[in-house]
Amino acid sequence: MKKTGKTAALALTMSMAVTAMPFGVSAEETDKTVVRINMESEPDNLDPWLSAASDTEAVFHNVFEGLVLFDETGALIPGLAESWDISDDGLTYTFHLRDDVTFHNGKAFSAEDVVYTYESLSGLGGEEALSSKFKNLTSVEAVDDYTVTMTLAEADAAFLQYTRVAVLPKGYEDQSSAPVGTGPFVFEKYVPGQMVVLEKNEDYYDESRMPKIDEAQIYIMGDDSAVLTALQSGQLDAGIVYADSADYLTGDFTVNSSPQNMVQLFALNNSATPFDDVRVRQAFEYAVNKDQIIDGVFAGYATELYSNFSPVMSYFYNDELEDVYTYDVDKAKELMAEAGYEDGFDITITVPSNYQKHVDTAQVIAQQLKQINVNATIEPVEWGQWLEQVYTNADYQTTVVGLTGKLDPNDILGRYVSDYAKNFMKYNNPDYDKLIEEAKTASDEERVELFKECQKMLTDDAAAVWICDPNAIAVTRSDLKGYTFYPVSFIDLSKLYYEE
Missing domain, CATH: 3.10.105.10 (Dipeptide-binding Protein; Domain 3)
Incomplete structure (x- = not known):
């Protein structure tokens, strides 16, 4: 089997049209550890239920979480649900939720948010269904504050994978302009045509996934030559480039490469x-x-x-x-x-x-x-x-x-x-x-x-x-470590860190 490098873009590169921040681990003015990276295209919607673009998803996986998450191999792991049970007939899923999670707007996470999420997605709440993936869902009920049961019309072994969908807080209506999730990063701002800024979630519940950087500046830039120039000039800390373009980089860079499940x-x-x-x-x-x-x-x-x-x-x-x-x-x-x-x-x-x-x-x-x-x-x-x-x-x-x-x-x-x-x-x-x-x-x-x-x-x-x-080819500064590839689009900012 022949193994090698990459096509166009994955979800990780940097922008040139950025305010100059010194090429270094932190900005003295803010005393923050910052990573400057890019996404290739404009976010199509900040609301995860309305977004369909893989570039948007790759960035906002850091903000939103589902009942289950996934690791580098694509295996499902606990997320907002710390465990789950599936009935013998495959029709009933019981999710046991974490009791130590807080949304970015300060609301405590509980079963009512899960019920709200799945009723909205499936249409069981009386509104038009937001996703066809949940048409097989016949009921979702809160057993108590931290237990939810879901019932399917027909058994479907793929259903658990669908529960990666973002759980959103009940009663919050501004997701498209000021998104709120439970993830390791908090949405700070979006400047159309320029950038998205995410800040470390200091109250994140999972210490093992607590970000090692304070801020991520994600610049909207897909032009390969501009990314190369920005990397070379020190305006970007990481970027996705074409395989043949990476050869033109000079200086101290690490070229990370992996198949991307395409x-x-x-x-x-x-x-x-x-x-x-x-x-x-x-x-x-x-x-x-x-x-x-x-x-x-x-x-x-x-x-x-x-x-x-x-x-x-x-x-x-x-x-x-x-x-x-x-x-x-x-x-x-x-x-x-x-x-x-x-x-x-x-x-x-x-x-x-x-x-x-x-x-x-x-x-x-x-x-x-x-x-x-x-x-x-x-x-x-x-x-x-x-x-x-x-x-x-x-x-x-x-x-x-x-x-x-x-x-x-x-x-x-x-x-x-x-x-x-x-x-x-x-x-x-x-x-x-x-x-x-x-x-x-x-x-x-x-x-x-x-x-x-x-x-x-x-x-x-x-x-x-x-x-x-x-x-996929991700070029990073030699002192920027932790870039991780996944079988779906995801720039995992929580794993990035600077080697001292």
Whole structure:
């Protein structure tokens, strides 16, 4: 397996347009230990229930918490709930809450906030549901001040993972302008187009996650060259850059690199001719040289994939698929001939123009496919058009895009269920659907085997050409330690510290 570095941005970089703070551990004027970092895009909403942007989530995970949290491996760990019980039939969840938590506005956390949260998200409180994830929830009740029970209509092994959602204080209505959570950092201010500032929560309940810095200044900046300049000049303490850009940095920096649980794929519309023929899809598997893409597009900083699953999720990862397809042009030609396409055909690769790495990947693939007489025309489209045309309406032949990682394998592999609304690959296999359905009520051990079988089925059917998991690259000052990667977007500010 080839392992290496990164595509564009994760959630950690710095801004140049910042008030000058001396390059050092603390600012003498404020006597605060400050880290200056960046997010690539403007927050879409400060209210976590209304936000959908991964960049926003990556920052505000520091402010908000759910009943459960997750660690570096993606495993669920206690959060606002110190423990939980699940009934034998999988329908009733009982959460035992911490009794030592205070919201940032001074309100004591209790069961009423959990009930308020889940009634709001599910619509059980009488208002319109805020999240479709909780449509299976039939009741949520406070047994006492620190015990809550939730009942499902149908057992769903993924439900516990959904309880990562932010718990908000009942009666507080200003989340979109002055967000209030329970996390290790308190929201201080947001200056549109410039920055978000978070302060250490001095009253945080978990000493093991108590921040080691006093303040985080998160600047809104996504331009790679500007990030490099800011790092080089000392205006930023950390940043996310392209792999090939990191080589241009001079001075005392640490380059941190890790797969990010993303799947970059060359998607084929399984319902459209000629990709409704598995032999054609398999021919494409053999014809695409993934090593060339990883080395040429990602400067070697990516992990090769063999199904729609990254090895970052090691517990569920099927590691026996590496040799199902290897780069073999002769085998690809043989399959094309068997399918009646010895002379090839023309295709269009519709690619979102705002993701240069996907455009570059499409260009490499177009050249590679010429070897099997396939003439590919690249059609760059705006992101909004791609979402409507490809993601929503599946009106395309092929595309190159990245699918963001999730913590539960059902959310990753469920994208290929035949009746899933966003199954833009148009993969349709009743046996696959059955496996996904079985996994909803299976034991943990059974789920592992079922999801591994799902990965194998996708690979055997060549539902798409999965290319790589582009690595995330975080560049930090050499004395800034603790940067930690997670299988979902999260800049964990609580772990950052300066080495004296």
